[in-house]
Amino acid sequence: MLLSLPIAEQVFGYTAKEVTGKTVQEMHTKERVAPERFEKAVKNVRAHGEHRYMFTQEHEDGIHYFDSRVSGIYDAECELVGFALFIHDVTKRKQAEAEIARLATVIEQVAATIVITNLKGDIIYANPYFETSTGYTITEALNQNPRILKSGDQDDSFYKELWDTITTGNTWKGVFINKKKNGELYHEEATIFPIKNAAGEIINYAAVKQDVTARVQIESERDATLKALQESNSRLGETLAKLKETQEQMIRQERLAAVGQLSAGIAHDFRNLLTTIILYSQMSLLAPNLPPTLTYNIETIISESKKAADLIQQILDFSSSSLLQVQALNLQTIIQNTMNILQRTIPENIQVSLKTMPKDQSSEFIVQADSGRIQQMLTNLATNARDAQPHGGELRFELSHVEITPNDTPPIKNMPPGKWVYLTVTDTGVGMSEKVRNHIFEPFFTTKEVNKGTGLGLAQVYGIVRLHEGYIDVETKLAKGTTFHIYLPASDELRENNNTKEASTVPQGHGEKILLVEDDENLREAGQSILESLGYRVLTARNGQQGLIIYKTEKNIDLVIADIVMPKMGGEELVHELRKINPNLKALCITGYALEKNADELQEAGFLGVIHKPFAVDTLAQVTNRTLNANVGRWI
Known part of the structure; x- marks a missing residue:
């Protein structure tokens, strides 16, 4: 040493x-x-x-x-x-990641309404408690102005004062008299404030609101009682003390309720939440005559939920070497989807483009990759390009095919012969010195100001490329810009898979009887609704013990779908007991945890397949259909 x-x-x-x-x-x-x-x-x-x-x-x-x-x-x-x-x-980073996950859960579970609007005031986000407090579903509220809650009990000057406050960058606090979907009036104590970007520009408005109807009613009753007591001048002290005690009790109850919701949210299985969101969103897409905007919004919810699932998986399994969920992907499609998302974060003075060579639109750039990781790689590179050109410029993605023969000199040292998908990401920013260039892929190396970057972005890009058995290099000149050269092994699998997928449809059931055993109520109900919509008859149980009783009572159950981890009796123990009753049992396991057992061990336990949470409607339909049609003992 x-x-x-x-x-x-x-x-x-x-x-x-x-x-x-x-x-x-x-x-x-x-x-x-x-x-x-x-x-x-x-x-x-x-x-x-x-x-x-x-x-x-x-x-x-x-x-x-x-x-x-x-x-x-x-x-x-x-x-x-x-x-x-x-x-x-990296202890602080790990702690920060855990804190982010907790905060995301808090927002979704807290017993208060949280709404985010665009600059016009149209709702672009509402947390689940919005439905509880207003009676409107989130899908009904999205892209609507909060005036759908307007009761008419407050005049125009009230709302003008609100807008004058927040549009000038200040925080407004007050109480609304709003109207629920069913026409019922209620009071909301609100704090509304602008959300600003790094340049100090207002980009959104956010509101945190608490239903204080009960408190207002108590205060109103107190005022009426006080007036009556002043007129009669009797029992004033006793009545005031009672009202004060009642008010304090209500405030304590509201506070305890909020803390209870917060604790439940932190403890709740986030993957179960994402599965429920995805399933119900996909069920909503099946509704007839959906407006195109609503269809797009629901599809965005599904897409972003899946990305959230990828993020959770990365946070939970950060230190694992088996994080990748590899599938055949068209890199051009991934880049186009990423560009659509980047439109929200890349300033308008940066022109983003994608060029493919050859220009034939039928050409496919297929790689075996993890879509979440590839999108993370592209996002990190785009963010780096954005920061390198604060006054505007260009961000260019270029795709082509490269074949390296054994006699060729590889573009990057130690790069083996073969067919490669070649991606370049170019910006016209400030560029880098040779000294900086030699360190850019090192973790925690950054040239940005304190609190402006972690130094992990490009290190993560390097790691993602290497995890995909790819190669990366960088070319840069001061005041001219930077180009990242990325080579990923080419594949031709997607073309065949796409044809099969396009020709197939979501398989339907034919009245088969399924026992669904899941301890999460929302997920259990969503799964039941999906399976019934596919044409199956569904029985449900909240744990393995209840599932065992139902199986013994009911006849001709064709398939058991059971969560692995449940209170009282888990899925594996349940299937073990059921096989004593029916050796030809067909069973699927569903789980939101990283499985320690491999496919052979699960098959030995009696399962024919596994569904990982969060899962989509088509995944549930396909796996269920394959399992019902599979031979007993054969892993699907």
Whole structure:
């Protein structure tokens, strides 16, 4: 060991002075870090150039998370002469990720109405409690002005004062007298404020509102009582004390209710929520004569919910090496979809374009990839390009096919022969110096101001490319701009899959009887509705014990769909008991957790397949149909 930084003392237990001259194996004798971990890293560095892993350690102030990278050190002849071990304490980042997840859950579960509008005042977001407080569904409210709640009991000057306050960048507080969908009047205590971008420009308005009808009624009753008591001048002190006590009790009840909702939201299974959102949204799409705008909104909800699921998966499994959910994708389609999303974040003075070569629209750029990760890669590159040209410019995506033969010199060192999908991402921004260029893929390296960037964006891009067995390089000139060159292994699988998919339809049931066992009530009801709409007869149970009773009572149940993790009796134990009754049982498992067991073990337990939460209607329909038509004991 030639050089050690202070973090090494945290990890290995040696000071910088003690570690100098020691081998890594000698350092591991204190068993702060398992020796076999570094030995594995050495093998990977020799084979691939570097090795990444994450580990945790318990310190006096709690568990710390460390992100480690072992890289090779090469001499002028490119011979491996040593190893460099980089260790970053990412505890704060992990804590921040957990905090973001908690805050997202709070917004969805808090017992208060939260609404976001555009600059015209049209609603673009409302949390679930909006439906409880107004009687309108979220889909009914989207793109509507909040004046749909207007009761007429407050004059134009009231609303003018509100708009004058928030449009000048200030916060407005007050009480609305609004009208629910059923015509019932109610009072809402509201705080409305502008949302500003980094430049201080107002881009949206947000409102946090609490139904205080009960409190207002109490206050009104108190005022009436006080007036009557003043006239009669009797029992004034006793009545006032009682009213005050009643008011304080109501406030305490409201506060406790909010805390209860908050606690439930934090504890709730976020994946169950996303599954319910996706299923009900897809059910809504089946309604006849939907307006195009509403159809687009619902499809956006589904799309964004799936992305949220991808984000949750990445947060939960950040340190895993098996995060990728690979499928055949058309990279051109992914870029186009990402460009549509980027329109909301890329300023209008930056022109975004996509060019394909050849220009033949039938040409496909197929790769085996994880769509969520690829979109994250594109988003990070686009964000980097945006920040590099604050006064406007261009952001160009270009796609082409490249084939490298064994006799060719590869465009990037160590890139093997084969067919590649070649993507370039170019900006016309400020560019980078050679010194900066040499470090841009290193974690936590950033040239931005404090609190303006984490230094993880391009490091994440590099990791995503490498996870897909791809290669990345960068070309840049100061004051001219930057181009990232990305090569991903080409595939031709999607063309065949697309033809099959286009020719197929969502399979329907024929009255088969299905027992659905799921402990989450909303998801259970959504699943029942979907399966019944597909033509199945559905029985439901909230846990394995209840499911076992129903199965023994009912006759001719064709399929059991059971959640793996449930109170009292889980899905695996349930299927084990049911196979004692019916050895030819057909069963599917559904789960929102990362499965420790592989397909063979689940098949041995009696399942024919698994559905991962969150899932969509077509996934449930296809897997259910295949399972019903499969032979017993055959994994689908």
